[in-house]
Amino acid sequence: MMRPRLALLASLLLGSVAHAAPADPDAPTETTRAANAAALAAAPMSDKRDEDFAGRGFVAMRADPLIKDSDGRVVWNLGQWKFATGAAPDTVNPSLWRHAGLLAKSGLFKVTDRIWQVRGFDISNLTFVRGEKGWIVIDTGTTSETAGAAWALVAEKLGKAPVTAIIYTHSHADHFGGTGAFVADLAPGAPIVAPKGFREAAVSENVIAGPAMARRAAYQFGVPLDPGPRGTVNSGIGLAVPVGTQTLVPPTKEIETTGTELVLDGVRVRFQVTPSTEAPAEMNLGFPDWKVADLAENANVSQHNILTPRGAQIRNARGWAQGLTEAIDFFAGAEVMITSHGWPRFGAGEIADYLAKHRDAYAFLHDQTVRWMNKGLTGPEIAARLKLPAALEKEWYDRPYYGSFAFNARAVYQYYLGWYDANPVHLAPLPAEDAAKRYVAAIGGAAKVRALAKAAFDKGDYPWAAELLDKAVFADPGDQAARTLLASSYRQMAWGSENALWRNMYLTGAQELTTGIKPLAGGGRSTIATSLPPDDLFDVLATRLDPDRVGDVSLRLGFTFPDRNASYTLVVANGVLTHRPGIVGAPDATLTVRYPDLVNALLRGQPLAARIASGDASFAGDPTALQRFVTYLDRPDPLFPIVTP
Numbered sequence: 001m002m003r004p005r006l007a008l009l010a011s012l013l014l015g016s017v018a019h020a021a022p023a024d025p026d027a028p029t030e031t032t033r034a035a036n037a038a039a040l041a042a043a044p045m046s047d048k049r050d051e052d053f054a055g056r057g058f059v060a061m062r063a064d065p066l067i068k069d070s071d072g073r074v075v076w077n078l079g080q081w082k083f084a085t086g087a088a089p090d091t092v093n094p095s096l097w098r099h100a101g102l103l104a105k106s107g108l109f110k111v112t113d114r115i116w117q118v119r120g121f122d123i124s125n126l127t128f129v130r131g132e133k134g135w136i137v138i139d140t141g142t143t144s145e146t147a148g149a150a151w152a153l154v155a156e157k158l159g160k161a162p163v164t165a166i167i168y169t170h171s172h173a174d175h176f177g178g179t180g181a182f183v184a185d186l187a188p189g190a191p192i193v194a195p196k197g198f199r200e201a202a203v204s205e206n207v208i209a210g211p212a213m214a215r216r217a218a219y220q221f222g223v224p225l226d227p228g229p230r231g232t233v234n235s236g237i238g239l240a241v242p243v244g245t246q247t248l249v250p251p252t253k254e255i256e257t258t259g260t261e262l263v264l265d266g267v268r269v270r271f272q273v274t275p276s277t278e279a280p281a282e283m284n285l286g287f288p289d290w291k292v293a294d295l296a297e298n299a300n301v302s303q304h305n306i307l308t309p310r311g312a313q314i315r316n317a318r319g320w321a322q323g324l325t326e327a328i329d330f331f332a333g334a335e336v337m338i339t340s341h342g343w344p345r346f347g348a349g350e351i352a353d354y355l356a357k358h359r360d361a362y363a364f365l366h367d368q369t370v371r372w373m374n375k376g377l378t379g380p381e382i383a384a385r386l387k388l389p390a391a392l393e394k395e396w397y398d399r400p401y402y403g404s405f406a407f408n409a410r411a412v413y414q415y416y417l418g419w420y421d422a423n424p425v426h427l428a429p430l431p432a433e434d435a436a437k438r439y440v441a442a443i444g445g446a447a448k449v450r451a452l453a454k455a456a457f458d459k460g461d462y463p464w465a466a467e468l469l470d471k472a473v474f475a476d477p478g479d480q481a482a483r484t485l486l487a488s489s490y491r492q493m494a495w496g497s498e499n500a501l502w503r504n505m506y507l508t509g510a511q512e513l514t515t516g517i518k519p520l521a522g523g524g525r526s527t528i529a530t531s532l533p534p535d536d537l538f539d540v541l542a543t544r545l546d547p548d549r550v551g552d553v554s555l556r557l558g559f560t561f562p563d564r565n566a567s568y569t570l571v572v573a574n575g576v577l578t579h580r581p582g583i584v585g586a587p588d589a590t591l592t593v594r595y596p597d598l599v600n601a602l603l604r605g606q607p608l609a610a611r612i613a614s615g616d617a618s619f620a621g622d623p624t625a626l627q628r629f630v631t632y633l634d635r636p637d638p639l640f641p642i643v644t645p
Contacts, residue, residue, distance in 0.1 A: 025488060026487075026488055026491045026492075027090075028090035028091055028492070028495045029460065029492060030460075031459075031460025031462075031492075032090065032460070032492050032495045032496050033090050035496045036088070036090065036092075036093055036094055036495070036496055039093055039094055039095055039496070039498065040088070040094040040095075043094065043095045043098075044394045044395075044396070045098075047394075047396065049350075050102055050301070050343065050396055051102070053343045053344055053345055053346065054102045054105045054342075054343040055105055056109070056343075056344075056346070057109040057110035057111055058105075058107060058108075058109055059107065059108040059109060059110055059116070059157055060107055060108050060153065060156075060157050061078070061106065061107035061108070061153075062078060062107070062121075062149060062152075062153050065077055065078035065079035066078075066079075067121070067145050067146055067149045067242075068145065069145050069244055069245060075143060075145040075146060075242050075243060075244035076121060076122070076145070076146050076149070076242045076244075078106055078120065078121070080227045081100075081103075081104040081106070081120065081227055081234075081239050082104060083104075083227070083228055083229060084097055084100035084101035084104055084233060085101060089229045090495065091229050091230050091494075091495045092229055092233055092495065093495075093496055093497055093498045093503075095399060095498045096233060096234075096401060096497070096498050096499075096500060096503065097233065099234065099236075099301075099302075099396075099399075099401050099500070100233040100234045100500075102301075102342075102343065103120070103234050103238060103239055103301075103342070104120065104234075104239065105119070105120065105343070106119055106120020106121065107119070107120065107153075108150075108153050108154065108157055108158075111127075111292075111336060111338055111344050112290060112292060112336055114129060114130045114267075114287075114290060115127065115128070115129050115130075115287075115290075115292060115336075115338065116128045116130075116154065116158065117338065117344070118150035118153060118154065119342075119343070120239060121141065121146045121147075121149055121150045122141040122142050122143070122146045122147075122150075122174065122178070122238065122239075122241075122242055123142065123174050123235055123237065123238030123239060123240060123241050123242075123341070124139060124141055124142065124174040124175055124238055124340050124341055125139065125338075125339070125340055125341060125342075126138075126139060126140060126141050126147060126150045126151075126178070127139060127294070127338060128154050128158075129267060129287075130158075131164050131165070131264065131265025131266050131267050132265050132266030132267075133161070133162065133164055133187070133265055133266070134161040134162035134163060134164035134187055134265060135154070135161055135162070135163050135164065136163075136164060136165045136166075136167065136264050136265055136267060137163055137165070137166045137167070137182060138166075138167045138169065138285075138294065139167070139168065139169055139175040139176070139340050140166065140168075140175070140176055140177070140178035140179045140181065140182060141174065141175075141177065141178035141242075142173060142174040142177045142178060142241060142242050142244070142246065143177055143178050143242050143243070143244030143245055143246055144177075144178050144179075144180035144181045144244060144245040144246075144247060145178075145181075145242070145244040145245060146178060146242045146244060147178025147179070147180075147181035147182070148178075148181035150181075151181050151182065151185075160185075162185055162186070162187035162190070163182045163185045163186050163187060163190060164187045164190050164264065164265035165190055165191050165192070165193065165264040165265055166179065166182065166186075166190070166191075166192045166193070166249075167192075167193045167194070167264075167269075167285065168192070168193070168194040168195075168198060168251060169195075169282060169283060169284070169285070169294070169296035169297065169340055170195065170198075170278065170279035170281060170282035170283070170296055170297060170340075171194075171195075171197075171198050171201035171202040171205065171279045171280060171281040171282070172202075172279055172297075173202070173246060173528070174238075174241065175297075175340060176202060176248060176249075177246035177247060177248070177526075177528075178246075178247070179192075179247050179248070179249040180245060180247035180249070180527075183247075183249065191252050191253045191262075191264065192249060192250070192251045192252045192253065193251060193252075193253045193254075193255065193262065193264070194251035194253075194254055194255070194281070194283075195254065195255050195271075195273055195274075195275070195281045195282055195283040196254045196255060196256045196273065196275070196281065197254075197275065197280065197281040198251055198254060198281045199248075199250050199251065199531070200281075200533075201279065201280040201281040202248060202281075202528075202531075203248065203528060203531045203532050203533070203536065204532070204533075204536050205279075205280060205312065205313070206312065207532065207536055207539070207540055208539060208540060208543055209311060210540075211636030211637070211638055212311060212636070212640075213310050213311045213312070214638065215637075215638060215639065215640055215642070216309065216310040216311050216642075217241075217310040218508070218520065219309070219310075219504065219505045219508045219509070219642060220235075220308070220309045220310045220501050220504060220505060221235050221240060221241050221501075221504060222235070222240070222503075222504030222505075222507060222508055223240075223241075223508075223520055224508055224511055224518070224520060225504065225507055225508060225511070227239075227240070231507065232500075232503070232504050232507070233500060233503065234401075234500050235402070235500055235501065235504070236302050236401040236402025236403075236499070236500040236501055237297075237300050237301065237302055237304070237341040237342065237401070237402045238341050238342075244525070245525045245526070246525070246526040246527070246528055247526075247527050247528070248527065248528045248531045250531070255271045255273055255283055256273065257273060258271065258272045258273045258326070258330070259271075259272075260273075267287065267289075268287065268288060268289050269285055269286070269287060270285065270286050270287075270288050271283050271284070271285045271286075272284040272285070272286075272323075272326065272327060272330045272331075274296075274298055274323040274326075274327075276315070276316050276319055277298050277315065277316070277319060277320045277323045278296070278297045278298055278304060278315065278320070279297070280313070282296055282297070282298065283296065284296050284298060284327055284330070284331075286330070286331050286334065290336075291333060291334050291335040291336065291348075292334060292335070292336045292337070292338065293327075293331035293334035293336070293337045293338075293351065294337075294338050294339065294340075295327065295331075295337060295338075295339050295355075296339065296340050297339065297340045297341060298320065298323060298324065298327070299324065299327075299337075299339055299354070299355060299358050299397075300339060300341055300342060300358075300397065300402065301339075301341065301342030301343065301396070301397050301401070302342075302397065302399065302400070302401035302402040302403065303361060303397075303398055303399060303400050303401070303402065303403040303404065303405070303408070304402055304403045305402060305403035305407065305408065305411075306320075306365070306403065306407075306408040306411035306412060306415070307407065307408070307410070307411030307414065309407065309501055309505065314411050314414055314415045315411075316415070317362050317363075317365055317366035317369075317408070317411075317412050317415070318363075318366045320362045321359050321360075321362040321363040321366060324355055324358060324359035324362065325359055327355060328352065328355045328356060328359070331351075331355075332352070333348055334348065334351055335347065335348050335351070336351075337351045337354070354395075354397065357391070357392055357395050357397075357398060358397060358398065360392055361388060361392050361398045364388060364389065364392065365386070365405060365408055365409065365412060366412055368382075368386055369382050369386065369409045369412040369413060370412065370416065372385070372386070373412075373413055373416065373417065378413070378421040378423075379409065379410035379413035379414065379421065380410065382409045382410070382413060383405065383406045383407070383409040383410050384406075386405050386406075386409045387405070388405065399498065400498055400499045401498065401499060401500050402499070402500065402501060404499050404502070432474050432645070433474050433475070433645050435471075435474075436470075436471040436472070436473075436474035436475040437474075437475040439471045439475070440471055440472060440475040440476075446472055446475065446476060446479055446482065449468050449469070449471065449472045449482070450469070450472060450479075450481055450482055450485065452468055453465040453468040453469045453472070453482075453485055453486075453489075454485060456468065457485060457488070457489060457492075460492075462489045462492045462493050463489075463493065465485070465486075465489045466486060466489040466490060466493070469482050469483075469485055469486035469489060470486065470643070472486075473486055473513070473643070473644060473645075474644075474645050477644050477645050483513045483514065483644075484513075484514065486510075486513055486643075487509075487510035487511075487513040487514045488510075490506040490507065490509050490510040490513075491506065491507065491510050493506050494506035494507045494510070509642065509643040512641065512642065512643050512644060513643055513644065517639045517641060519639065529599055529603055529604075530595070530596040530599050530600070532599065534559075534561070534564075534566065534568055534579075534595065535579070537598075537599060537602070537603075538568065538570060538577070538579040539579075540603075541570075541577060541602065541633065542576070542577040542578070542579075544633045544634050544635070544636070545572065545575070545576070545577045545632055545633060545634070546632060546633070546634040547575030547576075549631060549632045549634075550572060550575055550632050553572070553628075554571070554572060554573040554574075555571070555572040555573075555588055555625060555628065555629060555632075556569065556570070556571050556572075556585060556586070556587045556588050557569070557570045557571075557572075557587055557588065557589055557590070557591070557625060557626065557629060558570075558583045558587035558589070558590035558591070559590070559591050559592075559593070559598065560583070560590065560591070560592040560593075561592075561593065561594065561595040561598070562592065562594070563594045563595055563596075564595050566581065567581070567582055567583050568580065568581055568582070569581075569582065569583055569584040569585065569587060570629075572629065572632060587621060588621055588622045588625040589619065589620065589621030589622045589623070589625035589626060590619070590620045590621055591608075591617065591618075591619050591626060592617060592618045592619075592620075593608065593611065593616075593617035593618075594611075594616070594617070597611055597616070597617060602630075602633075608626075
């Protein structure tokens with residue numbers, strides 16, 4: 001082995017020091033490190049309750065960290081999320097790093113003598129309640145593969161038994177998409193219980209804008225990013241969303257009113273209906289004989305979103321707060337509280353305090369946004385000044401890991417007044433590319449913009465640097481220097497973000513700027529589309545009609561679905577697609593086909609020719625009519641640019 005001094009001399013003679021690798025241009029700057037140090041100093045790190053709650057009752061972990069689908073493709077890797085240990089690195093906000101470590105506590109956990117949860121196999125929890133004859137499952141996760149792995153772990157450690165009931169707490173796919181894993185073990189007549197309006201909300205909430213939401217969701221959840229200190233660290237209310245097989249098994253029993261009680265497999269369950277809170281159809285539930293409350297996704301380990309960044313209908317912050325007020329009384333005396341995300345809480349006093357302060361955070365958000373709105377402040381102005389009272393801000397569960405005041409204040413403003421701020425200059429804003437070119441020219445050209453942005457970056461003013469560089473990139477997407485510096489600005493903001501979703505969006509934006517948009521690896525399978533009612537399907541097709549392709553043509557098509565004992569008429573005229581039940585008028589052509597086959601043909605590109613040839617479908621009238629109709633339909637772009645023109 002060469003001595004240290006000789007090694008240094010050799011390196012000098014050979015010039016290796018002069019040719020050392022350059023410093024990492026995206027390493028956390030002094031400004032970022034100082035901001036993270038200040039965040040650590042201000043955080044309530046002495047509050048260790050969550051460390052206890054998140055780890056309490058651990059039973060076992062799955063031996064194989066890789067959960068795969070039937071083709072052998074990895075759907076979920078339990079081993080990817082074990083990095084958040086020790087002190088936070090400079091690339092992660094220390095509060096978010098702490099949160100990541102808690103969410104990574106995965107496996108089977110005993111909550112009470114009759115209730116267990118599997119956490120960390122999905123973004124959501126699967127809850128298993130022991131009944132007299134089998135298992136009651138509350139929420140089934142996102143995919144059949146992750147749910148199947150959780151079910152196998154329960155069977156291995158606690159014993160296999162029939163599934164005697166399934167409860168869906170609400171209408172988001174990460175709470176029902178894994179039901180396929182339990183179908184084979186459902187006991188005869190086992191009820192599937194959900195809140196009123198569940199099926200309609202589950203299959204239609206994101207249908208019309210589904211492609212755009214999916215693209216934005218990839219940003220929100222950091223789908224293109226690798227887990228780790230320089231990538232995604234979690235998704236705020238869970239680790240990440242698995243990509244596997246989604247199913248929707250419709251409920252057989254809907255809960256319509258608060259106070260409804262059911263006895264499921266010998267277990268008394270009492271329900272609180274909370275529509276239009278975190279989901280259009282949602283409910284809390286409790287086990288009064290055991291003093292256990294399940295708050296679904298209405299109370300979380302983080303502040304939630306009033307308007308999710310992926311896009312959805314705005315939630316009612318006032319109604320959410322009122323629902324939690326009702327829950328405080330409805331579940332008074334509960335000694336254990338579980339939720340659909342994160343970890344339980346224990347102790348009647350702890351739970352009462354938690355619900356009250358969680359409620360107060362939403363109430364404060366709503367009331368103070370409206371107060372400032374009525375003084376003439378706009379959404380961004382309110383967002384810049386609104387801050388939780390100290391008594392609420394110090395609670396970990398009110399911190400902005402998933403939702404944030406800066407985003408939610410603008411959502412409340414939009415809920416009441418819309419996006420327009422009443423300033424006439426915003427009545428007809430210029431398109432982004434046109435405006436960017438004019439701004440860059442007015443500032444003095446691209447070089448001047450980059451110089452101003454670099455000066456802001458060097459001062460640690462990354463938001464202003466990003467604002468300037470965004471204009472430069474939209475004015476000239478080929479400006480590589482602007483793209484590179486904008487990506488660096490986004491990364492510095494990501495390194496300091498306490499919000500997991502903002503971190504994911506900053507880093508995914510930086511990735512798009514530096515390496516372009518790449519198709520996402522793999523892809524899940526879903527049977528949810530075939531659950532769309534025909535009216536919803538035809539509404540989707542109406543949004544995909546390209547009037548330039550239609551021109552002045554009019555077309556009338558009839559569809560008969562023998563499996564549904566239903567028929568519909570579609571009319572294309574004046575660049576618009578309309579539909580109505582029944583065969584109306586004289587269609588140019590009529591197709592008789594099973595409804596799922598039509599869905600697969602129109603949404604998944606599976607041709608109907610083979611069905612018609614085999615006699616499983618029939619066609620009457622103009623043989624070119626359906627083909628012409630298909631040519632009128634536009635395809636959504638699943639990978640449209642976001643931070644580039």
